[in-house]
Structure formats: C-alpha cells, structure tokens
Amino acid sequence: MAAVGDTAxxxxxxxxxxxxxxxxxxxxxxxxxxxxxxxxxxxxATYRPEGVVLARDGGTSRWR
Structure with a gap:
C-alpha cells in the first residue's frame, strides 16, 4: 500500500x-x-501502509 500510495x-x-x-x-x-x-x-494505531502487501496482475493499474 505504501508503494502505490496510501490514499483515500x-x-x-x-x-x-x-x-x-x-x-x-x-x-x-x-x-x-x-x-x-x-x-x-x-x-x-497499529496500521502501517508498508505492512499491507498487494499483488498486481502484470503491469495493470487496476486492482483485482
């Protein structure tokens, strides 16, 4: 999450x-x-964006 941006x-x-x-x-x-x-x-207090791991499908920008 930290790498893609912890945005709304x-x-x-x-x-x-x-x-x-x-x-x-x-x-x-x-x-x-x-x-x-x-x-x-x-x-x-325990949430850390760098602790949320996301797997992306190739180079797509869409989440699945």
Whole structure:
C-alpha cells in the first residue's frame, strides 16, 4: 500500500477487494461497511501502509 500510495482512493479499492474476496469464505456474515472497515482496520494505531502487501496482475493499474 505504501508503494502505490496510501490514499483515500486506494483505501476504498482495498476495501472493495477485501469485500469481494470475503464472499469466498463459507458462512461469512455480512461484510463491514466502509466506515467500519476504516475504523477497525485502517484508523488504528497499529496500521502501517508498508505492512499491507498487494499483488498486481502484470503491469495493470487496476486492482483485482
């Protein structure tokens, strides 16, 4: 996340990616709202953008 920029746009893209991936978890309850996701995962004392590892598909700029 640090390499691509810890921006509001990228935080939203990360949330969208996490939400899409969570659909594969059996018996998963409803996913967090974006605001709850920020409060519980991003806006915390332990959040570090350099600790969020993203894998990109080739040279594309779109997140999947």
């Amino acid at each position: 746009e990228h935080r939203r893209a990360l949330y969208d990616l996490d939400r899409a991936c969570s659909a594969d978890i059996p018996r998963r309850r409803e996913f967090y709202t974006f605001d709850a996701h920020l409060a519980e995962r991003i806006d915390t």
